[in-house]
Amino acid sequence: MSARDNHIKTERDAQSREVSPNCGFSVPDHFEEKNEQRINQREWLKVNSINRSSQVNLVKISHMRYQHEDLLKISTFLRDFGMTVEKKTDTECWYRGYGPDPYVYYARKGPRGYLGGTFEVESYKDLEKAMKIPGVRVASNGIEAMDNAPHGGYIVTILDPEGFPLNLVFGQSAPELRAGPERLEFNDEKEKPRVRKFLRFSPGPAAIHKLGHYGLVVSNFDKQFKFYTENFNLVPSNILQVPTNPGSADRKSVAMFAHIDRGSDLVDHHSIFLTYLPPNGTTPHIHHCSFEVHDYDTQALGHEWLMKKGYELVWGLGRHLIGSQLFDYWWDTSKFMMEHYIDGDVVNDQTPVVVGPAGDAGLAAWGPEVPKTFLD
Ligand SMILES: [Fe+2]
Secondary structure (H helix, E strand, C coil), X not given: CCHHHHHHHHHXXXXXXXXXXCCCCCCCCCCCCCCCEEECHHHHHHHCCCCHHHCECEEEEEEEEXXXXXXXXXXXXXXXXXXXXXXXCCCEEEEECCCCCCCCEEEEECCCEEEEEEEEECCHHHHHHHHCCXXXXXXXXXXXXXXXXXXXXXXXXXXCXXXXXXXXXXXXCCCCCCCCCCCCCCCCCCCCCCCCCCCCCXXXXXXXXXXXXXXXXXXXXXXXXXXXXXXXXXXXXXXXXXXXXXXXXXXXXXXXXXXXXXXXXXXXXXCEEXXXXXXXXXXXXXXXXXXXXXXXXXXXHHHHHHHHCCCEEEEEXXXXXXXCXXXXXXXXXXXXXXXXXXXXCEECCCCCEEEEECCHHHCEEECCCCCHHHHC
């Protein structure tokens, strides 16, 4: 049965009095779904007058940067979250995963603060280009050599229109390959490839592979949207909208999930997202950053580990709809939100931009009820 037939059948079953068993199925990225519009990416770039040749070219998301009052406390948390200390001094610490990035998290001692997400750019010229974005403020001392950081490289920090730092790096040397968890064979009801072998697990943190994405809660959504999509090769995978006024047919965008456009290469469904500040919301802030772990057992064991250590759960485990990830959200010891995820969607330049309605119902396919603290 095709995905479309399956979808129609599910709709039909929903209308009948029979209780249908749950089911999961994958839908091709171009599949038209109810209440959604799909726009060819090239068309979307054209309509929005985006000139790719003038953009700063991002290669991938690399690491997060934060400031914490108590480096010891955050280090204990990040180890329990699955990171490994790569290098530390009295005032700075770099934490790595087992993926290809030199490190996935940087912490500096100081008053609680968000120091920005970090992307690797294609060339040194892209660092220079970033400093020349019209109206941009440069927060670093120009392009700085990261002499103190593991694997070196150069960094520039710019501030987006709402003052959120955005770090761009180039020229880091590649770390040696690191071993990750073993891929486990999974016996379902039909196929049982794990023959005469028994599964065993040891408790512990869910080892982090890499940084996957982060998101900002912003005050002027349209301005921020324009800044990130015009100046960088960030293309929306999903744009979520609400009626301008109750009952109105006019719509305004209130959230977007963007991937890094690397042409036909497959990339994560989103590396950054923006969402508007709710009317009763606080000030603009980082919503969360999210790190990839290996598989469902790893994630669940990591959840248990954090629970046993007495950390504060936000929301999880569950399955997102947009991006499809299995999610697990936690507060760190400075009350910044962090996520473990697995099994995210991948897209490329052939994947249409999806424009659809926003709503809490779209947050998860399953999982505990979304807590209010997640929506703030
Ligand atoms: Fe996330």
